[in-house]
Amino acid sequence: xxxxxxxxxxxxxxxxxxxxxxxxxxxxxLNNALKETLGREAxxxxxxxxxxxxxxxxxxxxxxxxxxxxAERFADALNFRLPDDICVLKSVAAPEGFDATASAKxxxxxYRIYLSPRRSPLKDRYSVNVKYPxxxxxxxxxxxxxxxxHDFKAYCxxxxxxxxxxxxxxxxxxxxxxxxxxxxVEIYVTGNGFLYNMVRTLAGTMLYFAAGRIxxxxxxxxxxxxxxxxxxxxxxAKGLTLESVDYGINLF
Numbered sequence: 427x428x429x430x431x432x433x434x435x436x437x438x439x440x441x442x443x444x445x446x447x448x449x450x451x452x453x454x455x456l457n458n459a460l461k462e463t464l465g466r467e468a469x470x471x472x473x474x475x476x477x478x479x480x481x482x483x484x485x486x487x488x489x490x491x492x493x494x495x496x497a498e499r500f501a502d503a504l505n506f507r508l509p510d511d512i513c514v515l516k517s518v519a520a521p522e523g524f525d526a527t528a529s530a531k532x533x534x535x536x537y538r539i540y541l542s543p544r545r546s547p548l549k550d551r552y553s554v555n556v557k558y559p560x561x562x563x564x565x566x567x568x569x570x571x572x573x574x575x576h577d578f579k580a581y582c583x584x585x586x587x588x589x590x591x592x593x594x595x596x597x598x599x600x601x602x603x604x605x606x607x608x609x610x611v612e613i614y615v616t617g618n619g620f621l622y623n624m625v626r627t628l629a630g631t632m633l634y635f636a637a638g639r640i641x642x643x644x645x646x647x648x649x650x651x652x653x654x655x656x657x658x659x660x661x662x663a664k665g666l667t668l669e670s671v672d673y674g675i676n677l678f
Contacts, residue, residue: 428520429497431456431470431487431504432678436511438551438664442478443485449478452512456487459507463500464491473530473671477623479663481552484515486671488526516678524673532596534616534669537629537661542608553610554665556633562602562611564636569598569613571645572628579652581628582621583660591652594618598628614669626661634658 433456441449445457453470460468473486495503500517508514523529538553540546541562545555572595579591595617603610613632615625631648634640640658648656 427492428488428490428524429500430518430520430524430526430677431489431500431514432516433472433482433485433487434513434515435482435485436551437476437479437481439511440478442480443472443475452476452482452485455508455512456504459504460489460491462507463495463503464493471526473526473533474619476668477663477666480666480668481664482668484670485668486526486530486673486677488520488524518678521675521677524677526671529673530619530671531674532616532618532672533620534614534672535620535625536667536669537613537615537625538665538667539611539613539629539633539661540605540608541611546606546608549608549610550664552664552667554662558637560611560633560636561638562600562609562636565611565613565632566598566600568632568635568645569600569615571642571649572598572615576649577652578621578624578649580648580654580657581624581631583623583627586622588621591621593620593624598632600632623660626663626666627657627659629665630658630661632658633661 435452441451443452445454456470470487470489497519501514504514539556540549541556575594577592597616599614601612644656647653
C-alpha cells in the first residue's frame with residue numbers, strides 16, 4: 427500500500443533532501459525513522475529535491491509498505507524517531523496512482539529577505555539581511571517579467587543536468603510588512619517546476635533590478651538569450667522555503 431506524508435523541516439544542518447555520501451540529509455533521517463518503525467528497509471520519495479540549507483513548510487512524500495499500522499498513525503510513529511528539526515505534519519493513505527514526484531502539478535517557494543542596515547539574530551535563520559536600498563514596488567515589476575513560459579537557462583546553476591531548461595512560472599507575488607524598523611519581504615514563486623538554484627537566482631535578479639543595478643533590458647536578455655551575465659547573484663539558501671505542492675486534489 428502507498429502512503430503519503432506532509433513534512434516540514436529546517437534545512438539548516440542538512441545537505442539537502444536527497445541522500446548523499448558525505449553529508450546528513452533529510453531523506454536519510456526519514457528513511458531511518460521509517461526503517462525503525464517498520465522493522466525493514468524502506469525508501470521515502472519526495473515531490474522534489476531541496477538543496478543544502480533550504481527549508482520546507484510542506485514537502486510532500488510517499489512510501490510503500492505492507493503493514494497493519496493505520497495511515498494516520500505514521501506521523502506520530504515517525505516523529506517519535508525524528509530529530510526536532512524534522513516533523514511529519516500529516517500521514518494518509520495515498521490515492522491510487524499517486525506519485526509524490528510525478529503527480530505534482532505546481533510548486534510554490536518563498537524567498538524571504540529583510541531590508542535593514544543592521545542584521546537581526548531572530549530573523550537570520552530563515553531570511554537574508556539586505557542592507558542596500560531596495561524599491562519594493564520595482565521588486566513586483568521585476569517579478570511580473572518572469573511569469574509565463576520561458577527558457578530559464580541563465581537562472582540554472584552551472585553543471586546541472588536536465589532535459590530542458592524551459593519552465594512555466596504561473597505567478598510571482600511580493601509581500602511586504604514593516605517590523606521594528608526593518609521591511610520584511612516575501613517573494614512567492616509558483617511554477618510547474620524549478621531548476622537548480624532557479625528561485626534563489628530569480629530573487630537575486632529581482633533585488634538587483636529593485637536596487638537599480640540592472641534594467642528591464644537585462645532581464646529580457648537573460649530570458650531571450652539565456653545570458654547569465656544579465657542576472658543578479660544567487661541568494662543564500664537559508665532564505666528559501668518550499669511552501670506548498672499542488673496535486674490538483676485535496677490530498678491531506
